[in-house]
Amino acid sequence: MSELRHPIGTFDVLTPDSRRWETLVGVFARVVEGAGYGLVLTPTFEDLSVFQRVGASTDIVRKEMYDFEDKGGRRIALRPEMTASVVRAYIQHRPTTPWKAWYVGSNFRYESPQAGRYREFHQVGIEAFGAVDADLDVEVIALGWEFYRALGLRRIQLLVNSLGDATCRPPYRALLLEYLEGRRDDLCDEHRERFADNPLRILDCKRPTCHAVAAEAPKQVEHLCDGCATHFARTTGGLDSLGIPWTLATDLVRGLDYYTRTTFEYAGLALQSAQNAVGGGGRYDGLVEEMGGPATPGIGFALGVERILMACDAEGTLPSPPATVDVFVVDFAGGSAARDLTAQLRSAGIRADRAFDGRSPKAQFKSADRSGARLALVVGPDEEAAGTVVVRPMAGDRQQRPVERHRVVAEVSRLLAP
RNA sequence: GUGGCCGUAGCUCAGUUGGUUAGAGCGCCAGGUUGUGGCCCUGGAGGUCGGGGGUUCAAGUCCCCUCGGUCACCCCA
Structure with missing residues (x-):
């Protein structure tokens, strides 16, 4: 600790x-x-x-x-x-x-x-x-x-x-003071001494003694x-x-x-x-x-x-679901694609995240899963060489397919559109 | 300020009448799968047992103090 x-x-x-x-x-x-x-x-x-x-x-x-x-x-x-x-x-x-x-x-x-x-x-x-x-x-x-x-x-x-x-208020206050004066002995210790400072406060006191006195006290709304x-x-x-x-x-x-x-x-x-x-x-x-x-x-x-x-x-209302992104970029070809793609996606108003420190594909997909992203964009050495990106839906049929790098943002936007 | 209850891993908790290197589940990390998440299996990291003092051959365990959490009084959002 x-x-x-x-x-x-x-x-x-x-x-x-x-x-x-x-x-x-x-x-x-x-x-x-x-x-x-x-x-x-x-x-x-x-x-x-x-x-x-x-x-x-x-x-x-x-x-x-x-x-x-x-x-x-x-x-x-x-x-x-x-x-x-x-x-x-x-x-x-x-x-x-x-x-x-x-x-x-x-x-x-x-x-x-x-x-x-x-x-x-x-x-x-x-x-x-x-x-x-x-x-x-x-x-x-x-x-x-x-x-x-x-x-x-x-x-x-x-x-x-x-x-x-x-x-x-002043006439009511006088009325209340007069009443409390008569019931002084029935008040709690604290209010017996203090009630003149703010007699209204007695009405709020939760001690049984004061409570009983308050219950019978004249009410402001009635005056x-x-x-x-x-x-x-x-x-x-x-x-x-x-x-x-x-x-x-x-x-x-x-x-x-x-x-x-x-x-x-x-x-x-x-x-x-x-x-x-x-x-x-x-x-x-x-x-x-x-x-x-x-x-x-x-x-x-x-x-x-x-x-x-x-x-x-x-x-049981107002739940707090975890924050999510739209897209998670999985890059095991060195990391430059993840760096550039997330920036491009974010510029286009698409929420995107990625992993750091060159973690294994398995670990990156695990992070992608946790991110709540609907789509994973995958770039390995093959895609890097071909100038493409594999788009993988994280749910549903999970049918993944390659998209040319320069068309990725447009394609992602299309797939995410409702 | 006063009182009750509670402090053991990131979280939820075990831990016998004091007895060797303090455990579990979940979570985390890695591997099983030379490039694919959730399920499963295996392994790993992670603890000054809130802190200090005392008793004892020996303290997570007993005693004292202290800090913190929590609930209540009071007051209020």
Whole structure:
């Protein structure tokens, strides 16, 4: 066993597994680009303050951040999530709204790993800025739903909640605090001291004591202001209209502070592990302004690639067939034919591979077999002298025949054509 | 950060109450087939038994520490 290993909580993805990643990202791009979202690339690290603004009271920012001082004395953090970066980019560049962006990339959280939880993990996601319309909430939620469907996932549950806004959240918060104050003795040790920081978090606590308290707590959805109530009704009505089943989750709070109104989560019901959230998101109408930009509403989601792949495994979808080529050149006449033919074939857009180091014909055919190539091109001393190439189908009748060297590319193209 | 389980070949795993040169299957390489893959046969390469320390005449096996993996708590994608 080598001394050099990947760091704790990280992993390598080799072929054929990596092909699933390519497929997943490709499917995601197709789905969201088909709805007008454009790829946005942002740095993997940002000034620490970018993230501190989005979650000062959350574990993600308080204890799990990979932050450090760079050689210039700047406080830097590897991104623990992507929304903050995209918002920062929006503020910096001020694209015209509505601005609809999608992304894919790594995120970093300093946690101890377990099933579906890593220190470097990957997300695909979208963000849409500049519209308060509930139909945008519907669009965003539906695109995530559509993506899971496109991967072949069926056992996904959509959880939806509304957290209210600046009008109805403070009164609700006061109501909740008052209720919790009365039940203080029934809370778990951690939350008995901490519940005032973020009382909403109690609703998410899984300890039985808190759970019982939360179950009887007043619900935000039942205390929405008129604007939020209408927005929520239009959002859920839109989902109904599109035939997307959803479940009200009054205790759905999520890990970041910035959400307003709609929040949602996709749960992988086929997953047996403790972490079954395969994606989540929500509306963040106050975030752009909080981060120093013009008041701009926004909404988005982030989906966890590793967890989606776990769900695919659990549901038996999204296989990862090995990469293949079209043609394999077998050359035991010195190697110059293999060198030149593969180059010509590749120039013509034909996927071609070959063996190196002058291996035996038998070994080269073995490699040809493994390459998945439909055709083998064979050049031995006889063909080399005659200026021909033997074309051998690797399956079917395997009837091989010589072709003149200068006609090989055309002939291969013809044989490979559907 | 806390706890359970697990570390033997590239992979999946055997390895008896501690006892000689640590095994199997798969995979890989070569030969059988002086130029033809999959099947078959034969052979070969490949291991500091995760690492360190201890007990012992003797440790893959027992003890301690440590590193790593995995699962769970917590939190979340």
